[in-house]
Amino acid sequence: xxxxxxxxxxxxxxxxxxxxxxxxxxxxxxxxxxxxxxxxxxxxxxxxxxxxxxxxxxxxxxxxxxxxxxxxxxxxxxxxxxxxxxxxxxxxxxxxxxxxxxxxxxxxxxxxxxxxxxxxxxxxxxxxxxxxxxxxxxxxxxxxx
Amino acid sequence: xxxxxxxxxxxxxxxxxxxxxxxxxxxxxxxxxxxxxxxxxxxxxxxxxxxxxxxxxxxxxxxxxxxxxxxxxxxxxxxxxxxxxxxxxxxxxxxxxxxxxxxxxxxxxxxxxxxxxxxxxxxxxxxxxxxxxxxxxxxxxxxxxxxxxxxxxxxxxxxxxxxxxxxxxxxxxxxxxxxxxxxxxxxxxxxxxxxxxxxxxxxxxxxxxxxxxxxxxxxxxxxxxxxxxxxxxxxxxxxxxxxxxxxxxxxxxxxxxxxxxxxxxxxxxxxxxxxxxxxxxxxxxxxxxxxxxxxxxxxxxxxxxxxxxxxxxxxxxxxxxxxxxxxxxxxxxxxxxxxxxxxxxxxxxxxxxxxxxxxxxxxxxxxxxxxxxxxxxxxxxxxxxxxxxxxxxxxxxxxxxxxxxxx
Numbered sequence: 001x002x003x004x005x006x007x008x009x010x011x012x013x014x015x016x017x018x019x020x021x022x023x024x025x026x027x028x029x030x031x032x033x034x035x036x037x038x039x040x041x042x043x044x045x046x047x048x049x050x051x052x053x054x055x056x057x058x059x060x061x062x063x064x065x066x067x068x069x070x071x072x073x074x075x076x077x078x079x080x081x082x083x084x085x086x087x088x089x090x091x092x093x094x095x096x097x098x099x100x101x102x103x104x105x106x107x108x109x110x111x112x113x114x115x116x117x118x119x120x121x122x123x124x125x126x127x128x129x130x131x132x133x134x135x136x137x138x139x140x141x142x143x144x145x
Numbered sequence: 146x147x148x149x150x151x152x153x154x155x156x157x158x159x160x161x162x163x164x165x166x167x168x169x170x171x172x173x174x175x176x177x178x179x180x181x182x183x184x185x186x187x188x189x190x191x192x193x194x195x196x197x198x199x200x201x202x203x204x205x206x207x208x209x210x211x212x213x214x215x216x217x218x219x220x221x222x223x224x225x226x227x228x229x230x231x232x233x234x235x236x237x238x239x240x241x242x243x244x245x246x247x248x249x250x251x252x253x254x255x256x257x258x259x260x261x262x263x264x265x266x267x268x269x270x271x272x273x274x275x276x277x278x279x280x281x282x283x284x285x286x287x288x289x290x291x292x293x294x295x296x297x298x299x300x301x302x303x304x305x306x307x308x309x310x311x312x313x314x315x316x317x318x319x320x321x322x323x324x325x326x327x328x329x330x331x332x333x334x335x336x337x338x339x340x341x342x343x344x345x346x347x348x349x350x351x352x353x354x355x356x357x358x359x360x361x362x363x364x365x366x367x368x369x370x371x372x373x374x375x376x377x378x379x380x381x382x383x384x385x386x387x388x389x390x391x392x393x394x395x396x397x398x399x400x401x402x403x404x405x406x407x408x409x410x411x412x413x414x415x416x417x418x419x420x421x422x423x424x425x426x427x428x429x430x431x432x433x434x435x436x437x438x439x440x441x442x443x444x445x446x447x448x449x450x451x452x453x454x455x456x457x458x459x460x461x462x463x464x465x466x467x468x469x470x471x472x473x474x475x476x477x478x479x480x481x482x483x484x485x486x487x488x489x490x491x492x493x494x495x496x497x498x499x500x501x502x503x504x505x506x507x508x509x510x511x512x513x514x515x516x517x518x519x520x521x522x523x524x525x526x527x528x529x530x531x532x533x534x535x536x537x538x539x540x541x542x543x544x545x546x547x548x549x550x551x552x
Contacts, residue, residue, distance in 0.1 A: 006302070044419070071315045077364070127281075129281065
């Protein structure tokens with residue numbers, strides 16, 4: 001098992017038939033985004049139709065797991081029992097994703113040190129054998145761009 | 146003969162109380178009470194009412210309310226899709242469309258909230274102190290589009306609105322240098338307005354900047370006093386035709402224009418959408434809608450005498466001030482700091498009832514009630530000679546707004 005940051009009692013992901021594939025990739029520690037096979041527009045969260053060309057054809061594109069803080073908040077109220085406070089929720093701008101961002105956490109750093117523009121890398125938290133959550137920590141490996 | 150503009154002719158509310166303090170009266174009984182008071186204020190009876198309107202997630206379904214209040218016939222029942230409080234003004238706008246097109250003659254818009262009798266917003270029905278489920282965590286089925294969307298926020302602990310709307314506010318601070326003191330000035334201003342309002346839950350609780358800065362951090366940069374109240378209570382407004390409005394007791398207030406909506410790709414806003422376009426992220430998402438509203442009414446921000454702006458969080462008010470053009474983008478902080486929103490001496494007296502920050506959190510329908518009172522000269526913080534009032538609902542979600550006028 002990986003390093004743990006949050007308790008088991010955190011809310012689990014809720015998925016429909018479209019987003020389930022994203023969580024299956026996550027379970028294999030692959031961070032993916034959906035890409036339209038017609039116009040190559042990327043989108044997140046997963047959705048049935050491309051909002052640009054309205055094609056229903058799409059594929060999963062793996063991204064490098066690097067990004068930076070677009071914005072963030074340090075939350076001082078617990079969501080689950082046994083949680084360390086405060087914890088940081090961030091919008092992470094993902095490298096190599098066609099300009100996408102995702103909501104995640106910044107872990108492994110004092111919340112007071114988090115700032116917009118901070119370079120990040122993904123760190124997978126295995127909540128169980130079936131569930132891995134991509135969180136982010138300050139970047140240790142060099143970026144691709 | 147062409148129909149003319151709809152008017153608001155009656156307003157009413159129950160007592161407002163802190164979250165969970167109304168336990169002995171049901172939420173839907175409160176809705177009925179507010180509706181009866183608004184209809185009485187209009188000088189009408191329930192026999193005149195043929196339409197009911199509300200907005201997203203209303204538990205108090207119109208078909209039951211209509212039966213309980215003995216409507217002769219329910220000709221129009223309507224609920225807006227926009228989430229949370231975003232649909233308040235849209236519900237009034239839909240009521241206006243109904244009476245302007247002859248779908249109904251008298252429509253009551255209502256909202257009742259008793260979160261203590263159900264679950265508290267912001268924790269999705271979860272108890273943070275509850276012991277964990279012994280089963281290993283796994284992906285679960287989302288039973289709605291909304292839950293599938295929140296599936297990408299909840300595992301990260303993003304459940305509270307206070308945290309969600311901290312995200313654009315933090316970015317606004319980063320881009321434009323907006324300060325906590327500027328947000329605090331806004332909270333203090335609305336609290337001062339509440340001090341004259343006997344309905345206000347926080348009416349007897351003056352606040353200083355030191356109080357504001359010392360209030361506990363909830364989700365940085367949101368302190369406790371950046372967040373709206375959580376309240377129990379209900380309110381209602383009565384909408385009818387210009388012809389009917391003319392013969393009633395109270396000064397009629399015209400609905401000059403109403404608009405609703407969200408920009409492209411907005412979905413649930415920053416609550417679940419990390420991919421709002423960069424140029425819209427640190428805004429209330431209302432700019433395009435505001436342009437439509439001004440255009441429809443043939444008015445601009447300079448024509449507004451008093452405003453009732455949806456205030457779930459201080460930063461969301463600041464961004465709406467920019468979206469609606471009261472100041473330039475990025476200048477909301479200095480605009481607030483100048484005292485512009487104050488009843489005494491402000492260029493744009495705002496939330497003269499105290500708003501959701503200090504009167505009550507009734508999903509902003511109480512802002513419509515105050516908008517009507519402010520044009521009737523009935524506000525406890527009256528703006529002399531006010532003829533045009535802007536009321537907004539939402540911001541950072543799909544939103545709506547109306548312009549009210551008295552001539």
